[in-house]
Amino acid sequence: xxxxxxxxxxxxxxxxxxxxxxxxxxxxxxxxxxxxxxxxxxxxxxxxxxxxxxxxxxxxxxxxxxxxxxxxxxxxxxxxxxxxxxxxxxxxxxxxxxxxxxxxxxxxxxxxxxxxxxxxxxxxxxxxxxxxxxxxxxxxxxxxxxxxxxxxxxxxxxxxxxxxxxxxxxxxxxxxxxxxxxxxxxxxxxxxxxxxxxxxxxxxxxxxxxxxxxxxxxxxxxxxxxxxxxxxxxxxxxxxxxxxxxxxxxxxxxxxxxxxxxxxxxxxxxxxxxxxxxxxxxxxxxxxxx
Numbered sequence: 260x261x262x263x264x265x266x267x268x269x270x271x272x273x274x275x276x277x278x279x280x281x282x283x284x285x286x287x288x289x290x291x292x293x294x295x296x297x298x299x300x301x302x303x304x305x306x307x308x309x310x311x312x313x314x315x316x317x318x319x320x321x322x323x324x325x326x327x328x329x330x331x332x333x334x335x336x337x338x339x340x341x342x343x344x345x346x347x348x349x350x351x352x353x354x355x356x357x358x359x360x361x362x363x364x365x366x367x368x369x370x371x372x373x374x375x376x377x378x379x380x381x382x383x384x385x386x387x388x389x390x391x392x393x394x395x396x397x398x399x400x401x402x403x404x405x406x407x408x409x410x411x412x413x414x415x416x417x418x419x420x421x422x423x424x425x426x427x428x429x430x431x432x433x434x435x436x437x438x439x440x441x442x443x444x445x446x447x448x449x450x451x452x453x454x455x456x457x458x459x460x461x462x463x464x465x466x467x468x469x470x471x472x473x474x475x476x477x478x479x480x481x482x483x484x485x486x487x488x489x490x491x492x493x494x495x496x497x498x499x500x501x502x503x504x505x506x507x508x509x510x511x512x513x514x515x516x517x518x519x520x521x522x523x524x525x526x527x528x529x530x531x532x533x534x535x536x537x538x539x540x541x542x543x544x545x546x547x548x549x
Contacts, residue, residue, distance in 0.1 A: 278303040278353055279373035282366050282393070285309060286358060288319035289399060289415065290378035292523035293530050294356045295335045300531065302374070303350030305340070305357040305366060309379045312502045315490030318462045318517040323493065324358045333519055343369050367392055376530065377403070380415065382432035395537055397530060404428040411533045413526060421525040423533050437522065440509045445483055447506050450475055453499045456492050463516050464488045472505055482507055487514035 281302045283290050294304045306321060314322040321337035324330040330337050336355040340346060346369045349357055372393035386402040389409055398409035405412050405426050412429045414422040417437045419430060436444040458473030470482045489508040492498060508514035
């Protein structure tokens, strides 16, 4: 029996006394696009970093703010927070999105969560049940099942990205990739072994086939074809085997490596739509969940 009420304060409190407290798990480009939308909606947003998988599209994400790099997306800035004690005042001020290495256990004691979103994109990991941790929960991507480990789920796979699920499970990861020009999954290079990653190449640089983009330990990692470096793991990071190290955009002058891309934007809009659906259902039937 679960008798927790579903919050009706996902929208900003009209009295202005307190902004809804939102935690987003993940600091990647999708998590960041969602953070921008919810910050602009009037929420106090905190993004919680998870090291897996490493973030590669860093110019499309708030991730590098964890290292005190200035980051702004669509007019919204992010600021690193190191202590849960700093959060209440920060959330009230709402001058920026908070980004932190603090985990969920540290963040849930700040105050009751109005909204929890898992945007870590851990496609092959077991998904814990989030529902007891917040008034409303949303899972993004494979591994989520409504009423088992989240309240709503949103698809992220190609062809279905942005679809909102109020029942059932999201599609499993199937190894398909969005195509950029004539390239699909081959635009990514993966780690074949664990190690420390080093690179001096900046995102947005023009690179050529077999160009050495960096080193994983002592192993040189080469570009798969000519293009623009769209994403790359931050220099100095420890990475496990089997994760994306870099991405090459083959579109040259048409390449996009900064800002919020169409896929992330669409998913962020779907999150807002899910909140509206939730709120409408709450108003229509203001009952406790059983």
